[in-house]
Amino acid sequence: MAKLCFQIFIAGKSHRNDQLVDFFTEACHSYLNEGIYEIKLIDLIRNAPLAEQHKILATPTITRINPSPEKRVIGNFSREGAARALIFLIEDLNDKKYEKS
Amino acid sequence: MKKAKSIDKIHPPKTTQLPKTKTGIFGFDDISFGLPKGRSTLISGSSGSGKTIFATQFLYEGIAQFDEPGVFVTFEENTADLKRNVQSFGWDIQRLENENQWRFIDASIAFENETKVVGEYDLEGLMIRIHDAVKEIKAKRIVLDSIGSLFLYFDDPSAIRRELYKILSSLKKKNLIILLTSERLEEYGSVSRFGVEEYIADNVLILRNVLEHEKRRRTIEILKYRGSLHSAGEQSFVITAGTGIHIIPLTRLQLTQRSSEERVSSGNMPLDAMCGGGFFKDSILLVSGATGTGKTLMVTEFIKGGFENGERVLFLAYEESREQLVRNAGGWGVDFEKMEKAGRLKIEAVYPESASLDEHLLNIQKLIDEFKPTRFALDSLSAIERGSSKKNFREFLIVLTSFLKKREVMAICTSTSTNIIGGSSVTDSHISTITDTIVLLRYAEVFGNVHRVITILKMRGSKHTKGIYEFDIDNEGMKISSKEFDRMSGILGGMPMLTEREMSKD
Numbered sequence: 001m002a003k004l005c006f007q008i009f010i011a012g013k014s015h016r017n018d019q020l021v022d023f024f025t026e027a028c029h030s031y032l033n034e035g036i037y038e039i040k041l042i043d044l045i046r047n048a049p050l051a052e053q054h055k056i057l058a059t060p061t062i063t064r065i066n067p068s069p070e071k072r073v074i075g076n077f078s079r080e081g082a083a084r085a086l087i088f089l090i091e092d093l094n095d096k097k098y099e100k101s
Numbered sequence: 102m103k104k105a106k107s108i109d110k111i112h113p114p115k116t117t118q119l120p121k122t123k124t125g126i127f128g129f130d131d132i133s134f135g136l137p138k139g140r141s142t143l144i145s146g147s148s149g150s151g152k153t154i155f156a157t158q159f160l161y162e163g164i165a166q167f168d169e170p171g172v173f174v175t176f177e178e179n180t181a182d183l184k185r186n187v188q189s190f191g192w193d194i195q196r197l198e199n200e201n202q203w204r205f206i207d208a209s210i211a212f213e214n215e216t217k218v219v220g221e222y223d224l225e226g227l228m229i230r231i232h233d234a235v236k237e238i239k240a241k242r243i244v245l246d247s248i249g250s251l252f253l254y255f256d257d258p259s260a261i262r263r264e265l266y267k268i269l270s271s272l273k274k275k276n277l278i279i280l281l282t283s284e285r286l287e288e289y290g291s292v293s294r295f296g297v298e299e300y301i302a303d304n305v306l307i308l309r310n311v312l313e314h315e316k317r318r319r320t321i322e323i324l325k326y327r328g329s330l331h332s333a334g335e336q337s338f339v340i341t342a343g344t345g346i347h348i349i350p351l352t353r354l355q356l357t358q359r360s361s362e363e364r365v366s367s368g369n370m371p372l373d374a375m376c377g378g379g380f381f382k383d384s385i386l387l388v389s390g391a392t393g394t395g396k397t398l399m400v401t402e403f404i405k406g407g408f409e410n411g412e413r414v415l416f417l418a419y420e421e422s423r424e425q426l427v428r429n430a431g432g433w434g435v436d437f438e439k440m441e442k443a444g445r446l447k448i449e450a451v452y453p454e455s456a457s458l459d460e461h462l463l464n465i466q467k468l469i470d471e472f473k474p475t476r477f478a479l480d481s482l483s484a485i486e487r488g489s490s491k492k493n494f495r496e497f498l499i500v501l502t503s504f505l506k507k508r509e510v511m512a513i514c515t516s517t518s519t520n521i522i523g524g525s526s527v528t529d530s531h532i533s534t535i536t537d538t539i540v541l542l543r544y545a546e547v548f549g550n551v552h553r554v555i556t557i558l559k560m561r562g563s564k565h566t567k568g569i570y571e572f573d574i575d576n577e578g579m580k581i582s583s584k585e586f587d588r589m590s591g592i593l594g595g596m597p598m599l600t601e602r603e604m605s606k607d
């Protein structure tokens with residue numbers, strides 16, 4: 001089974017961005033089985049061509065690029081918000097294999 | 102406009118004026134003096150008003166004419182569609198992309214249903230992409246088409262406004278010329294759909310596409326132009342396959358044409374004599390008469406006169422077909438086909454309803470610039486006037502006549518008066534004031550016989566006979582009698598009466 005793949009797009013280092021990454025990682029850790037997902041962090045300031053390649057407008061944006069179709073959440077969130085964002089990103093999969101029972 | 106001009110005279114443009122760059126869009130630089138660097142300009146218009154074409158042309162001409170690379174940020178149409186849509190204008194954007202003169206940034210919302218906004222965000226992603234592209238091709242111009250989509254998608258207008266402001270100010274620092282577009286819902290209503298777009302930009306232009314007398318009329322208006330002179334009011338423009346947007350700057354036309362003292366033959370000797378030795382070389386002549394009085398004949402003789410003088414003549418006919426014209430001319434002893442073969446006559450028969458006034462005008466200008474005639478004949482203005490508003494027709498005439506004068510082309514135009522006998526309409530003041538010479542052709546009835554008479558009503562800068570002369574038409578054309586027609590009076594006023602001498606003949 002293909003891995004779940006998330007990309008977090010941020011623009012530059014900031015406390016808020018660090019927090020966002022932490023919250024999302026925590027949410028994944030508590031909802032998803034280990035080894036079944038991966039998270040890539042992309043700082044667009046150092047990787048401008050990736051912004052063009054992935055057609056990113058707003059930051060922060062988190063995308064699920066695998067499995068397709070691609071889904072995105074835009075904007076900052078709290079610890080609770082991170083869980084809701086994750087649920088939105090995987091709710092169409094209907095595949096219990098990803099989620100912890 | 103008069104006001105703006107007089108201001109111009111008192112305070113000639115000083116260093117306070119922003120440095121402006123010509124857009125290269127035909128006619129636009131005449132009304133705006135170009136767009137300022139380091140400033141943003143919003144184009145607002147209803148759907149189909151030509152915003153995207155204007156924006157695309159702005160970038161295209163920047164590269165083609167001024168070697169200024171450009172970035173096109175599209176929020177709506179995808180780039181493949183955009184490229185395809187402007188191909189008909191002859192703009193090969195793919196080539197410019199390959200040459201690193203043009204970059205597209207596709208900022209359309211790609212995953213509309215699969216995207217959710219969960220919290221605060223900024224448009225840093227877009228900003229990074231824009232700056233990357235600007236840097237890469239050393240762009241001088243940028244288009245954002247259309248920012249309305251952002252407002253539609255991200256439902257917090259104040260956040261979008263703040264983010265756009267950030268992007269614009271960073272672009273301004275780089276001294277780019279920035280063009281934004283946005284939609285509006287009504288032609289004469291609020292400037293933009295969300296009511297905030299116009300506050301983001303330094304300058305605001307409005308494009309309109311309104312139905313007037315069952316025809317579409319496109320106009321551009323400069324609504325706001327910070328710290329800068331510009332023409333006020335709506336200016337007509339057309340969109341044509343060859344050139345894209347082509348603005349017809351009426352209010353900036355100035356009567357700077359020189360007038361010639363040189364005279365040339367009208368093609369009819371007695372008429373030359375009536376005019377004091379022929380028409381002036383760059384004058385505009387109006388022939389007014391009821392149907393069948395011989396207007397087209399006068400045009401034919403004018404063409405013949407030009408041809409015999411070794412000139413090139415362009416003839417635009419809006420009332421009769423080529424075949425009819427050639428046959429009629431033949432009946433008056435003039436061989437149009439021979440003249441065309443010699444390459445010095447071009448006849449264009451156009452159906453008047455086939456195009457709007459602006460398109461007719463553009464067509465005439467194009468033909469004149471291509472064929473480079475020294476004489477121009479138009480038969481008839483009345484056909485063109487049908488189905489246009491008075492104001493538009495007057496503008497058409499002013500632009501046409503000033504164009505003819507600029508190119509130093511001598512012209513004859515005909516106008517059909519509605520009354521068979523007499524006739525008040527030399528239509529009407531607005532034609533007559535911009536023509537140099539007016540010739541009236543009239544019917545006069547004497548005891549059941551219809552006579553044709555000719556008189557010169559006005560001729561600028563020259564003596565001319567004031568009398569009314571009878572003429573006949575035969576297979577050699579127009580035969581003007583050398584004797585004044587004194588059998589009636591009141592012909593011009595539309596109330597012909599037999600003169601006393603004529604009455605006493607009984």
